[in-house]
Amino acid sequence: MRNARLPPLETNGAPVPSDPDFAARVSGSFARQGAMSHLGARLTKVAPGAVEIRLPYRSEVAQQHGFFHGGVVATIGDSAAGYAGYSLMPADASVLTVEYKINLVAPAKGQELVARGRVVKPGRTLTVTVAEIFAVEQGRETLCAVMQQTLICLPGRADGPPSGQVIGESGNP
Amino acid sequence: MRNARLPPLETNGAPVPSDPDFAARVSGSFARQGAMSHLGARLTKVAPGAVEIRLPYRSEVAQQHGFFHGGVVATIGDSAAGYAGYSLMPADASVLTVEYKINLVAPAKGQELVARGRVVKPGRTLTVTVAEIFAVEQGRETLCAVMQQTLICLPGRADGPPSGQVIGESGNP
Amino acid sequence: MRNARLPPLETNGAPVPSDPDFAARVSGSFARQGAMSHLGARLTKVAPGAVEIRLPYRSEVAQQHGFFHGGVVATIGDSAAGYAGYSLMPADASVLTVEYKINLVAPAKGQELVARGRVVKPGRTLTVTVAEIFAVEQGRETLCAVMQQTLICLPGRADGPPSGQVIGESGNP
Amino acid sequence: MRNARLPPLETNGAPVPSDPDFAARVSGSFARQGAMSHLGARLTKVAPGAVEIRLPYRSEVAQQHGFFHGGVVATIGDSAAGYAGYSLMPADASVLTVEYKINLVAPAKGQELVARGRVVKPGRTLTVTVAEIFAVEQGRETLCAVMQQTLICLPGRADGPPSGQVIGESGNP
Numbered sequence: 001m002r003n004a005r006l007p008p009l010e011t012n013g014a015p016v017p018s019d020p021d022f023a024a025r026v027s028g029s030f031a032r033q034g035a036m037s038h039l040g041a042r043l044t045k046v047a048p049g050a051v052e053i054r055l056p057y058r059s060e061v062a063q064q065h066g067f068f069h070g071g072v073v074a075t076i077g078d079s080a081a082g083y084a085g086y087s088l089m090p091a092d093a094s095v096l097t098v099e100y101k102i103n104l105v106a107p108a109k110g111q112e113l114v115a116r117g118r119v120v121k122p123g124r125t126l127t128v129t130v131a132e133i134f135a136v137e138q139g140r141e142t143l144c145a146v147m148q149q150t151l152i153c154l155p156g157r158a159d160g161p162p163s164g165q166v167i168g169e170s171g172n173p
Numbered sequence: 174m175r176n177a178r179l180p181p182l183e184t185n186g187a188p189v190p191s192d193p194d195f196a197a198r199v200s201g202s203f204a205r206q207g208a209m210s211h212l213g214a215r216l217t218k219v220a221p222g223a224v225e226i227r228l229p230y231r232s233e234v235a236q237q238h239g240f241f242h243g244g245v246v247a248t249i250g251d252s253a254a255g256y257a258g259y260s261l262m263p264a265d266a267s268v269l270t271v272e273y274k275i276n277l278v279a280p281a282k283g284q285e286l287v288a289r290g291r292v293v294k295p296g297r298t299l300t301v302t303v304a305e306i307f308a309v310e311q312g313r314e315t316l317c318a319v320m321q322q323t324l325i326c327l328p329g330r331a332d333g334p335p336s337g338q339v340i341g342e343s344g345n346p
Numbered sequence: 347m348r349n350a351r352l353p354p355l356e357t358n359g360a361p362v363p364s365d366p367d368f369a370a371r372v373s374g375s376f377a378r379q380g381a382m383s384h385l386g387a388r389l390t391k392v393a394p395g396a397v398e399i400r401l402p403y404r405s406e407v408a409q410q411h412g413f414f415h416g417g418v419v420a421t422i423g424d425s426a427a428g429y430a431g432y433s434l435m436p437a438d439a440s441v442l443t444v445e446y447k448i449n450l451v452a453p454a455k456g457q458e459l460v461a462r463g464r465v466v467k468p469g470r471t472l473t474v475t476v477a478e479i480f481a482v483e484q485g486r487e488t489l490c491a492v493m494q495q496t497l498i499c500l501p502g503r504a505d506g507p508p509s510g511q512v513i514g515e516s517g518n519p
Numbered sequence: 520m521r522n523a524r525l526p527p528l529e530t531n532g533a534p535v536p537s538d539p540d541f542a543a544r545v546s547g548s549f550a551r552q553g554a555m556s557h558l559g560a561r562l563t564k565v566a567p568g569a570v571e572i573r574l575p576y577r578s579e580v581a582q583q584h585g586f587f588h589g590g591v592v593a594t595i596g597d598s599a600a601g602y603a604g605y606s607l608m609p610a611d612a613s614v615l616t617v618e619y620k621i622n623l624v625a626p627a628k629g630q631e632l633v634a635r636g637r638v639v640k641p642g643r644t645l646t647v648t649v650a651e652i653f654a655v656e657q658g659r660e661t662l663c664a665v666m667q668q669t670l671i672c673l674p675g676r677a678d679g680p681p682s683g684q685v686i687g688e689s690g691n692p
Contacts, residue, residue: 018521034235036243051462069208070251070270075244097243099496100470101274101447101620101667103647120665121624125471125500128622128665130649143224146639146647148620148667150445150496152472211589271645272669274447274494278467293492294451294681298644299671301449301492303476313547319466319474321447321494323618323669329406380581381588408553415554416597416616421590443589447620 015122019091026051026083029107033079041076049119051083057111058169063083067106068144073133077102077147080117081131085151094157098126100149108144110137117149127151180182188295190221192264199224199256206252211290216256222292224256230284241281241317246306250275250320252281253290254302255262258324267330271299281317297305299322361468364395367439372397372429378426387422389429394466397429403457405471414454414490419479423448423493426463427475431497440503444472446495454490456483463495473497533643536567537609545570545602552598560595562602568638570602576630580615587627587663592652596621599636600650604670607641613676617645618667627663629656636668646670 019025023046030036030043036053045052053076055061055068059126063069080099086095117131129149134141192198196219203209203216209226212234218225226249228234228241236242251270259268290304302322307314365371369392376382382399385407389507391398401407401414409415424443433442434479463477476496480487538544540543542565549555549562555572558580564571572595574580582588597616605614637652648668653660 035244038233060211069248071208071244074247074251075242078243078247090662097277099274099276099445099474101272103272103640103667103669104270105642105647121622121662123624128445128624130665130667143640146649146667148622148649148665157330240476267363272647276467276494276496277502278469278474294449296451301618303492303494312688316467319476319494321449321476321492384579388644406557417554417594419599420593421588424589424593443623445620445622447618449618450616465595499670 008098008114015049015088015119017088019089021091022046022048022087026087029086030079030083035075037077037080041074041079041130046083049084049088049122050082051087051117053080053083053115053117055115057113066109067137068110068113070104070108072112073104073108073145074102074147076113076115077117077131077133077145078149080115080133081129081147081149082117082151084117084119084131085122085127085129085149087153088119089128089153089158092156094154096152096154098150098152100147102145102147104145106135106142106144108133108135110135113144114141123153125153127153142170155159188222188261188292188304190261194264195219195221195260198264199260200246202259203252203256205279208248208342209252212245212248214252219256219260219330222257222261223253224253224260225288226253226256226288226290228286230286239282241283241308243277243281244280246277246286246318247273247320247333248284249288250290250304250306250318251322253288253306254304254322255290255324256302256319257290257292258295258300258302261292262326263328265329267327269325269327271325275318275320279308279315279316279317281306282313283308283343285309286317287314297328298326299328303304320331351493361395361434363434365435367437368392368394368433371437371456372433375432376410376425376429381421382425382445383420385421387425392433395430395434395468397426397433397463399429399461399463401459401461412455414456414459414481416450416454419450419454419459419491420448420493422459423463423477423479423491424455424495426461426479427477427493427495428463428497430463430465430477431468431473431475431495434465434473435499440500441482442498443498444496444498447455447492448491448493450491452481452488452490454479454481455489458482459490460487471499473499484508486512500511526632534568534607536607536636538608540610541565541567541606544610545606545647549598549602554594555598556592556689558586558591560598565602565606568603568607568641570606570636572573572599572602572636574632574634576632585628587629587632587654589623589627592627592632592664593619593666595632595634596636596650596652596664599634599652600648600666600668601636601652601670602637604634604641604646604648604668607638607646608672609674611675613673615671615673617669617671619666621664621666623664625654625661625663627652627654629654629661631655632663633660642672644672645650646672
């Protein structure tokens with residue numbers, strides 16, 4: 001359980017992914033996610049069990065006071081944590097979000113959102129992750145949400161069109 | 174605690190709202206929510222402590238397989254539960270989502286999403302709510318997510334432009 | 347998803363359990379639970395997908411002000427919801443709590459605690475449940491906590507000593 | 520939001536508590552908690568925004584297979600996270616658990632449980648915390664649960680008998 005205490009994106013001591021091509025697999029799945037590109041989100045870091053996603057501000061992701069909308073904050077947190085878990089799964093697996101809990105701790109005000117997800121406990125079937133979501137204003141990060149998430153690994157269902165199921169979808173296998 | 178067992182939207186035995194104009198207040202706040210109209214969501218029922226929101230399918234709220242996106246499911250659940258809580262708050266109050274937990278239990282496949290939120294425990298400062306989100310396909314509802322949420326009431330900050338804070342924003346007063 | 351709207355313990359329209367002896371199986375597992383008998387809890391109702399547990403007040407389950415301790419409230423909620431899920435699982439299966447979220451909404455003051463769990467969404471692998479926990483004072487029930495829970499079904503591991511795994515234990519298969 | 524990335528119990532860069540006597544205040548409240556002493560729990564570290572609690576194994580806290588019971592795991596996690604939050608609150612304040620979410624990720628098997636709570640976001644009214652709970656076997660720690668928690672600060676109600684309210688109690692002010 002060494003990785004339980006890792007700071008985000010640190011790779012020293014991180015788990016060894018079963019799929020050596022995990023980074024390409026995560027990037028490919030992210031690229032196929034219509035919702036992420038629709039929002040304008042970019043995958044900015046991928047490490048074993050840790051993923052960072054950034055989302056620049058624009059009016060489509062704002063609420064009326066000019067902050068990032070809470071639903072958008074949850075969505076990129078869900079994706080960052082979900083892809084962190086997916087990075088440690090087998091090459092032929094797909095992943096679904098089982099559930100998450102999110103605390104919204106400050107208004108998401110700034111030029112950019114940064115979501116950092118990491119795996120707390122990988123498992124053959126279930127993986128537990130956390131994410132922190134920060135708003136970046138003038139280069140300064142302010143924590144605006146924290147998330148704790150459960151993922152399920154679906155082996156033998158590679159995450160690709162047309163049959164794949166991906167993060168952001170859900171089910172109850 | 175009578176309302177803890179009320180089925181959604183039943184008004185018999187429901188709590189008496191402190192603001193007799195609660196329905197107009199909820200509708201007004203919903204109308205000012207850019208995000209809800211941006212998604213195409215409609216407020217279809219308002220009762221004391223219970224709110225229903227419907228969202229027709231369109232490509233902007235879908236993921237690549239043609240289902241409603243998980244982030245959209247969470248967003249309308251958050252709003253339905255949040256407005257259910259808001260309906261019981263004083264006329265001069267604003268409301269923020271403190272946190273929620275959501276289980277995604279089936280793919281959100283259909284022509285429409287319906288989110289039904291209701292108050293489990295109202296309080297002067299904190300209110301606890303739940304929401305069920307259904308996908309409607311050929312008129313048949315399938316449960317796709319369940320949510321349990323905590324709200325905070327901010328008295329003396331009426332929910333209107335330009336100073337108001339609304340559901341979908343967040344903070345940690 | 348008909349059962350998503352069932353009131354607790356109502357059997358009309360409830361799911362048909364795959365194991366016709368579900369009630370005996372639930373009772374047997376409950377009886378083997380050292381923790382439940384240690385607390386003095388009793389299994390008072392078992393229906394398909396719905397279970398009620400009652401716990402009389404005594405000093406061992408109290409905190410210093412004479413209320414039921416929050417950990418005890420969570421424990422019987424976890425058990426009631428867990429056994430509700432277990433009632434719908436195959437005869438040879440075991441069950442583990444994956445996670446839960448609990449809101450503590452009022453002091454648990456009274457002569458008895460009543461926890462009512464019910465299944466919101468059964469599944470082959472994962473089951474989602476909710477529980478309401480009430481304190482009973484002079485015969486009047488006051489809601490003191492609400493819980494939303496995820497269970498995992500472990501087929502082929504019947505819940506009996508010495509090999510079985512039971513509710514209240516946990517793991518990450 | 521510096522503390523959002525602090526490793527547990529590190530004090531460098533940690534928030535400055537408003538009450539310089541925070542450690543004595545936390546210890547005093549812990550000592551008055553009947554439930555903690557009943558379980559045999561010890562408060563082993565107190566830093567600003569970070570608390571550690573240890574619980575040696577004994578039959579009273581076990582389930583039938585000789586592991587720590589899930590309810591006990593949740594209880595000491597709730598306390599460690601709650602006291603972490605309480606350490607940053609004003610001297611005359613009391614604290615209540617609003618809600619928490621816990622993932623049980625491995626059987627709690629060992630000679631001791633260690634719960635480490637820390638503050639993710641302090642606030643005047645609400646504080647968000649996390650806790651990790653480990654089972655210690657032959658000196659080796661295994662993560663068995665992770666928790667994300669919301670606390671409410673009740674100013675002007677010092678946590679002492681007979682009027683005080685403490686962690687483990689709950690309410691909905």
